[in-house]
Each structure stands twice: as C-alpha cells, then as structure tokens.
Amino acid sequence: MKQVDENKLAKSKKRKQSLAFFMFGFIGFVIVGILLTVLSFIVFKGVSVISWDFITKMPEEGMTRGGIYPAIIGTLCLVGGSMIFAFPIGVMAAIYMNEYVRDGIIKKIIKQMTNNLSGIPSIVFGLFGMALFVNKLGFGDSILAGSLTLGLLALPVVIRTTEEALKGVDDTFRHASLGLGATKWQTTRRVVLPIAFPNIITGLILSVGRVSGETAPILFTVAAYFLPKLPTSIFDQAMALPYHLYVISTSGTNIEESRPIAYGTALVLIIIVLLTNILANFLRKYFGKKVKMN
Amino acid sequence: MLKLESKQVNFYYGSSPALKDINLEMESNTVTALIGPSGCGKSTYLRLFNRMNDLIDNTKLTGEVLIDGIDIYKKGINVDTLRKMTGMVFQKPNPFPKSIFENVAYGLRVNGITDKQFIEERVETTIKQVVLWDEVKDKLKKSAFELSGGQQQRLCIARALAIQPSVILMDEPTSALDPISTSKVEELIHELKSKYTIVIVTHNMQQAARVSDHTAFFYLGELVEVGTTKKIFTNPTQEKTQNYITGRFG
C-alpha cells in the first residue's frame, strides 16, 4: 500500500464526518423547527381569539368583529359535498383498477391519467370548474359547483389511498373466497372491502384534510367575500374558511382591525388539519393491529 | 500474513445469543471454510473480523476477537483502518453505481490516495489478478452493471483486493452465480491463498471441500467441530457434523 499517514487520514475522515453529520442533523431539526414555529405562532396568536362566540357568530362590522360561523358551515358543506361525489367514485375506480381490470393498455391509460390529474395545479381546477360548472352547466357560483370542483381535485387522492388499501389485502383471501364459488363482486364486497376498510377510511380522512384547506379551486366557483347568512340550497354561494382567511388578511375593509379574526381563522384551519392527521394516524395504528391479530 | 483468532466469543442480537463461546484459530495463508445450516451464526462470526456487526443496533459482544494477536474490539482501534486490512466479498455481486474502473479504484480513493498513475496501475494489476482484464479492458469507463453476474462478482473481489488487505472474508461468494462463474471464482480463491488469509462462508459442501484447507462446522451458534477439511469430510468426530455433511439435515 502506498504510504498515507494512517493517523492523519483517519483523523481527517473522522473530522469531516462529524462536521457533516452535525450539519445535517442541525438542518433536520431546523426544518422541524420551522414547522413548530409556524404552528406555534398561529396557535399563540389565535388561541385567545377562539371562543364559543367566535365559532357560532356571524361576522360583524366589515368582518372586523364577530365570528366565522358561516365560513365554518360553508367549509363543512364543501367538504361534505366534495366527498359525497369523490369518495364513492374514487373507491369504485380503485376497485376497478385493483380488482377487475387486467394489466394492459387500459390500466396504463387510467393510471397515467389519474397521475396527470393529481399533478394539475389547483388554480387550473378553479379555471376548469368555472368554465364547466359555473358557466357551461349554469350552476353559477354555488356550493354545487364548488363541491364538484373540489371533488375532482380530491379524486386522485381517494383513488390512490384506496388502491394502496386494496393492495394490502393478501391474495390468499381472494383465492379462498373465489375457491368457495363466490363471484368477483361477492369476494370484493364481503372479503376484500371489509379488510381494506380501515385504510380506505384513513384515505377519506386525509382527503377531507386536504380539501378543507384548498382555496384556489373555490375562488371562482363558490366563495363569497362576505355573506352573513347560511346557505339554504346547493345553488347558494357560501363563505369558506380558507377564502375567508385570504380575504381578511389581504383585502378586507380594515386589515389591521381584522387581524385577530385572521389568526383565529388560521388556527381553526390548522386544527382541522391536525385533527384529520391525528385521526388518520390513530386509525391506521388501531386497525393495523386489529387486522394483524385476527 | 495474519492469524485470525477468537477467544470465548459470545455475540447477542438483543437478548438472543447468536454465537456461544467460540474459540477458533485460523492460520495465515490458508483457506478456512465456515459451514453449517442457515442461522447457525457462521456469517455473524465472519463479520466479527471486520466489525461489520457494529452497524447493527442493539448487539453485544463478549470475549476477544484477535487479528495477529491484537484485540480488534479494543479501545483505540480505528475501524476504518481495520476494514482496510480486511477485504470482504458479499453473497450477491454488489458493485457500486459507478464505472468498472471506479469500482476498483474506490477503496484507494476513500483511503486518501490521489496519485492518478498509481491508481491506474493498481486497478490494472488487480483486475488482472482476478482474471477479468481481458474481458473488461476496453470498457473500463462503462457502468459495472453491464457486466454479467459472474464478472460482477470477480470485479467485487478485485475491488476488495485493490487496497491490498491481508485477510479476505467471503460471505457465500458464489451463491448467486451459475456453475461456470462459480468455478472461476473458486480457481481464483485457490490462487489467492498464497498471499492472503481467507475465510469463506458457504452453504455448498462441495465448495468447502474443493477450496478450503480447514473447515469449521457451526450449529445453532456453537462451533461443533473444526479440523482439516480432509478430516472433517472423511472422518468427523461429531455425529452432528457427520449428519450435516452427508446431507441428513441442513
């Protein structure tokens, strides 16, 4: 071996490694720190705003006082509406993809298209929703148009998580059922779906979290700037939490005055995201164990 | 020319023992084969000598592992230097995602050698040593993944030889190869014997019989029997060894 000073080499290798590892660890924690900063900032600023009145009252005095009740209801309507549309279709599409269609060109095309759909920016969904639902189909700015737009956006998420869930079901279950003379659909409905159910629901919850925070798709399809009454039909406009936050923090009547409301609204949004995440994780763990035990 | 030795070695994964009280000496310039059924601890034992087991969390070692009389688990031993002294060849050919040339040069580079000419010479001699030169001399810049499995494994041996270790540890080096590639690797082992201390873990009885001078039989973490290969295969003293080499279990 050509002579290299062993000790010097070993020391320099060690030094470089320690430095690099320290730096990377540091950066890793900085990133977690950023997350905690964003969260805690919103929590600290928003927690004093949140009260029973805040979540049950109409906005008042140019949205500088009062609550965000109609925005909460609006977001609930939109989330509900989009899921009524996206969940069954997404689950059925995933079943078709995973249980029925054979590997081949059709499967490839559907996969590719679903992928493409999930890569489309949300503002483009907004454009599309406006062109098709609001104008072409004449729904106008309405909960219906907004829900459908959001539903399309959530569709790839539902499909992907459901597919994962179905893939997680061991083939022996299917073979056992088919071997007993059950049809494909009977097998799917009575054997595959019950086993995959917890993970499908987890996917549903995650898409709820995603949809409730989306703003760009609802800008031109449903969102009302200020509407101090609750929607009465699916053809009504509605306020929504993310849009409300956008409006009062950038173009409200009095931005400084409505800052506390903005912090409160941001906190409510964060809480929704946290809750859906925690719930999804909990379900995954809880049912994950249960399925294994059986 | 180094002697490998272990004294009262016990090794644990978590709380379950993987090696129990192993006392074994392996002479220099010989090939020692470690045989035994899966999970008997032979690979674990092999990896003690370049401290590869350090990479696994939650393990414990007692006793002494010695290379040329020096306890390699003693404080103050530099692991990188130790590993440079011991070349290792793995079950499956595992070239790096680099060119053929860079695969062999890798060990030199990470050990601080920058002399271009020196590296080129060393790469060439090492590839010649594993009888691969004629097959690859025109495509040294090509990815190592373009070689066949057998060629890849010889390249991996060359990679280990390039840093001129004294000990070569082989962990089932032919288990993923076809018979022709296997026999080439075995020939190579035979030739390398004069310069290195070689320890080879193998599943293949015939291989152990063909390439090794000494054979050690492991069973359930214990060293059952060790001796010259000839004796182990013709006249073992233990019944378990007899059963294993005749294929009654394992």
Add this chain to the structure above:
Amino acid sequence: MNPFFKKFSEKFIEGLLMISGTVTSLTVVLIVFFLFKEGISVFNKKAVEEGYVIAVNKSNKVNSISPEDIKNIFDQKITSWKDLGGKDSIILFRLEDISTYFTDEQIGENFERLPACISRVVDSIPQIFAFFPEKYMDKNFKGKEIEAGKISFNTFFGGKEWFPTAQPAAQLGAKPLILGTLWVSLGAILLALPLGLAAAIYMSEIAKDKVRRVMKPLIELLAGIPSVVYGFFGLVVIVPAIQKLFNLPVGETGLAGSIILGIMALPTIITISEDAMRNTPRSMKEASLALGASKWQTICRVVIPHSISGITAAAILGIGRAIGETMAVLMVTGNAAVIPHSILEPMRTIPATIAAELGEAPNGGVHYKALFALGCILFVMTLVINLTVEFITGSKKYKKH
C-alpha cells in the same frame, strides 16, 4: 338467487366500476378541452376595445400594428410611422378630434353625417392614425381598416407588459408572468433543495430509528398545512422581516414567495429523496464500509449516486409544486406584473395572476380568454414536469439486482 340475475348484476356492477374508473381520464380530457378552447381563442381576438376600429390612409404601407405599438402610439412613445415600417410622423385622430376638422353642423345634429366626415379625414391626411367606434364606420369608407392589435403568439409570449385593462388596447404580454413564476420557483428550489437533501440524508442514513419515527410524521404534517395558512404566515412574519432586513420600501417580494414556497416544497423533496436513499441496498453500503470508507464517504460516494434519479425526481417535483402554487404566492409576492430584475422586487406569478384577475374579467372577453391561456401555459408546464419525473424514475439506469 336466480343465476341469470346473478350474472346480470355482476356485469352491471362491473360496468358501474368501469365508468368510475374512467372519470379521472374524462376529467383530464375535459380540462384540456375547456382550458385550450378558451385559451387558444385569445389568439384570434383583437386587443383593442370591443366595438372600436383603427384605420389609416390608403397610401399607408403599414398593414398591422401590435397591441403594444398601439399603446405606444397613444402614449406618444411612437410618433412616426417609420418605427412601424412606413414614413412620416403620425397624426393621431380620436373621435373627439373631429371638431377640429368639421363644425357641428357639418357633422349633423344626431351625428348622422359623422361616418362620412371621418371617412374624409382619413382619406385626406396620409399620416393619420384613426381610432373610432365601429358604428361610425362609413359604408364606403375611403381609408384602410387595419389589422389592429390582433393578439398573436409572439405578442402573448414576448410581450413585456401585462396590463389587461389598458386603454385603448389591452396589453397581454405574458413574459413578466412567466419570468416571475420561474424566478420565484427557482428561488424556492435553491433554498429548499440543499435543506431538504440534508434532512433526507439525516433521516435515512444518520438519525436513530427513534428520531426518524418522530421526524417523519412531523414533516408529513408540514405538507398538510393549507397554502393559505402559509401565505398568511408569510404575510405577517416573513414579509415584514424581509422589509426590515433589506431595508426595502415593501417586503412583498419574490424572495418572500421563494421562502414560503421553499418551505412548502420541503416535504415533497424530503420524502421522495429519503425513499430513494433508503432503497440503496444494504450490501452496497456494507461493501463500501468494508473497504475502509467512513460512513460519510459511503453516503457521498455510494448512497447519493445510487439514489440520484430519485433525488432528481424530488427536485423536479418540488419545482412543480412551486410553479403551481397559488394562494401563498398571491399573498406575499406583491404581484407587480413587470419583468423582474432582482429577487428583492415584487413579482407576479401565473397562478397568482389567474387568481387575482379572473373574478373581474368579463366572461368571454379577451381578458378572460387570456387568463385561460395562462392556465394552458401552467398546465403544459406541470404536465412536462410530471412526465419528466416519470421518465427519470421509470428509466432508472441502475436497476436493482
């Protein structure tokens, strides 16, 4: 159960499932259809105000004028036909200028002779550039109506000004928006890539399993926070900080956008590149260590080269996420539609433009269609990015054994 009914219901259900399966494909097709139908039609539209025409003298050689030039003529930045390929200086004629050429009687009480008057003016002055309502166009107009302000591919992509409500001709140059989008996104990726990679290396190769198990869900949570919340955070924290730090008149800058987008792109970059690194075969890492390489050398020389396609995919997807992001950018970049010169200037991205302007663009008008054309650009950009990623990860050079 009746076997016929059973078979029928099986088929029926399969059909239903198949229809659901096609919904995503159908949606993509519809999106492309609506987006491009509206978007492409902008290229045949005139940028001049609806119902107006531009006419010149018959002897004038100029046959078409771009929207930008029309604006410059009105702003008197262009005062000679020479700049446009003709000769002599321009004489601008607007409807209200008619009184300098004709008396009220000549025009008539109800403007009934106005078209004829305009026609005579245009006919008699060779250097004229006339802009008037189409309804006052004479039946035997003696001037030459000009292909004025048609929006072409060149004026749309090359135009340096985005001012869709400008009079008399909307200025629809997407260049500042495209550049703004690229600046902000590249800035974001320059910030996020090194940080994200470092964190990914830490999580996959260095951190203890316990640390990793806490860190990973936290970073996934970072991806779940709505963009409008990030925008709000940027607005109240980062924007003022940048203003103070660089002593700027406003803190709403491209940099603010890049920082926020960078934070938002982090989870994408970290999860994907971490996955790629964890896919490095254990034996490959061991081989490197067995040759006396340190852990750090192994990471640099084996793990990173092995996972380079995944890392590239992560970077590109990160850019894609940044390019398409709307709300956060809209809230913090200041939205000035000018060609950027420095990251410390206000900038405007394509998504932010659509979000800010679609609400006030009259349905079906030039502005409306132009925003759809922007949507097309965005769609194509993200499509190219997704296909590139698929190509990179699909044609992975170093297959696993």
